[in-house]
Amino acid sequence: MATVQPEVSTNIAPFPAVAPGHHLAPVALGTPGPKQQIVFVPCPDLCKTNHVSEWVDFLQDVNHTGEEFAIHVRSFVNGGKPAHTMTVAVGCDPMSSDPQMRPAHVIVGDGGSVEAYQTPDMADEAACDLEKMAAQMRAAARTARLHNEFETTQAVTA
Numbered sequence: 001m002a003t004v005q006p007e008v009s010t011n012i013a014p015f016p017a018v019a020p021g022h023h024l025a026p027v028a029l030g031t032p033g034p035k036q037q038i039v040f041v042p043c044p045d046l047c048k049t050n051h052v053s054e055w056v057d058f059l060q061d062v063n064h065t066g067e068e069f070a071i072h073v074r075s076f077v078n079g080g081k082p083a084h085t086m087t088v089a090v091g092c093d094p095m096s097s098d099p100q101m102r103p104a105h106v107i108v109g110d111g112g113s114v115e116a117y118q119t120p121d122m123a124d125e126a127a128c129d130l131e132k133m134a135a136q137m138r139a140a141a142r143t144a145r146l147h148n149e150f151e152t153t154q155a156v157t158a
Contacts, residue, residue, distance in 0.1 A: 022042040022044055022045060023043055023045060026040055027052070027055075028052045029055065029057070030057060031055070036055065038052065043064060049063075061095075063093035063094075063101075064092050069088050070088075073085070086111070087109040087110075090107070106119075
């Protein structure tokens, strides 16, 4: 009795090996519609971008951005709404023509169109400066509070 060997398909492509710290993510190529294609690319675990809803025309346009953190500096002059916004996130653009954009870097924005791209060392330096600014801001708040308390007590005694 002869054993029948199962037929092996030759049209199956294996998934590529994915590096540690990465996962396969779907990416939409082309404008939404019947010609749009979904492909899977290695995506760093830090990336929070939805590569399907934020589609690109070409694979080399895929970049990765982590979760964004923002601070809003409010002003009583405009009803407590933010007068300034600062955002920060980690990003990388592995296929960029600029070699500095390929590795992970820190993106600092102003809530608009201006962004600063920083190496980790530059971001550490900026964070130290922001900590100094926070200390100065607390000192200014303390001074303003003491001044207002003094003015209030002077008005009561007058």
